[in-house]
Amino acid sequence: MLQTLRRYNTAWNFFKHLSEESFFGGGLDITNRCNLRCTHCYWWRQKKNPDLNDEQMIAFMKDLRRKGLKVIYLLGGEPLLRPNICAEAGKIFDFIMIFTNGTLGYPPVNNALYSLSIDGPERVHDKLRGKGIFKKVTNILDNQSTKVMIHITVCRSNRDHLKETVEHFVNRKNVRGIYFCFYCPSVVPGDKNTETIPLQERDDVIDEIVGYRRKYGEKIFFTDRVGYYLKTNGGVDRWNSLSKCITKKLFEFYAADGKYKYHCAYGAEAECKNCGCSQVPLMHAMQDRDLETCLMSYKDYWGMPYHDNFLFNAFVKYKIGQPG
Numbered sequence: 001m002l003q004t005l006r007r008y009n010t011a012w013n014f015f016k017h018l019s020e021e022s023f024f025g026g027g028l029d030i031t032n033r034c035n036l037r038c039t040h041c042y043w044w045r046q047k048k049n050p051d052l053n054d055e056q057m058i059a060f061m062k063d064l065r066r067k068g069l070k071v072i073y074l075l076g077g078e079p080l081l082r083p084n085i086c087a088e089a090g091k092i093f094d095f096i097m098i099f100t101n102g103t104l105g106y107p108p109v110n111n112a113l114y115s116l117s118i119d120g121p122e123r124v125h126d127k128l129r130g131k132g133i134f135k136k137v138t139n140i141l142d143n144q145s146t147k148v149m150i151h152i153t154v155c156r157s158n159r160d161h162l163k164e165t166v167e168h169f170v171n172r173k174n175v176r177g178i179y180f181c182f183y184c185p186s187v188v189p190g191d192k193n194t195e196t197i198p199l200q201e202r203d204d205v206i207d208e209i210v211g212y213r214r215k216y217g218e219k220i221f222f223t224d225r226v227g228y229y230l231k232t233n234g235g236v237d238r239w240n241s242l243s244k245c246i247t248k249k250l251f252e253f254y255a256a257d258g259k260y261k262y263h264c265a266y267g268a269e270a271e272c273k274n275c276g277c278s279q280v281p282l283m284h285a286m287q288d289r290d291l292e293t294c295l296m297s298y299k300d301y302w303g304m305p306y307h308d309n310f311l312f313n314a315f316v317k318y319k320i321g322q323p324g
């Protein structure tokens with residue numbers, strides 16, 4: 001109960017940080033290990049320093065909390081290879097989001113939201129992640145009780161299969177909703193970035209996703225205003241460069257050895273001008289006080305009352321300075 005109140009309080013304070021563009025949260029690779037070898041993933045190909053051990057990792061997370069980091073993304077590798085660290089993070093931070101490939105279940109963690117990466121329908125998902133993985137992941141999802149967010153990274157391989165993927169998951173048991181980002185290419189020489197969809201081509205995909213929002217409502221975690229900030233004839237120019245991106249002001253990211261990584265989850269090699277992050281557009285939409293985006297964020301992301309509640313909506317309007 002106390003922790004839920006702490007999370008709510010932190011959620012309401014997010015506006016203050018957003019307005020001031022001040023430090024708020026971050027991400028931590030709690031392990032470099034992964035139990036999959038996805039073809040589109042650079043992670044397992046890179047040489048990395050050893051992970052901090054359990055004791056060091058817990059002490060490190062407590063230091064981050066003292067430093068002012070209130071919310072944290074637990075990343076990897078596959079974070080659930082260290083379930084004890086996930087559980088400890090739930091006690092330390094006000095809100096955590098665990099990004100998982102879904103093969104290891106969803107152990108209960110305080111104040112946690114699970115984000116399950118899905119690349120497409122079975123044939124697409126398995127082509128990228130390995131034979132049988134889709135069935136394994138969906139069986140696990142269906143046969144437990146935690147509600148999870150589905151995270152689709154739109155790329156060349158799945159661009160033409162979005163409708164099928166959305167239909168497959170949107171009303172599925174244990175799915176809270178679906179959110180999207182675009183594959184972010186890297187600037188490392190030799191990286192072919194064959195999954196990249198150029199900015200101009202993305203515009204149509206964004207319209208398609210906004211169409212799903214109109215059809216399926218709040219289960220699609222992507223508003224018109226978020227789409228606007230990803231489009232070439234919208235607001236993408238306002239943020240898609242290192243000098244302009246707001247992420248580095250609000251978030252810090254750390255590697256599994258405890259070293260500062262970079263100011264965004266994609267790391268130092270990300271090509272900002274073709275960035276496909278949907279969190280930055282979300283933050284801009286909230287800075288604009290777009291009511292639909294703010295309600296979506298509070299209900300879906302922060303896990304506040306999910307149903308359409310008059311009082312809740314009125315309070316959000318008051319909070320963002322809109323007439324009730």
Ligand code: SF4
Nearest residue numbers: 034036038041077101
């Ligand atoms: S599950 Fe994630 S970290 Fe692991 S190989 Fe696949 S994309 Fe990479």
Ligand code: SF4
Nearest residue numbers: 245264270272275277
């Ligand atoms: S790659 Fe990272 S720093 Fe660059 S624009 Fe995207 S979110 Fe911002």
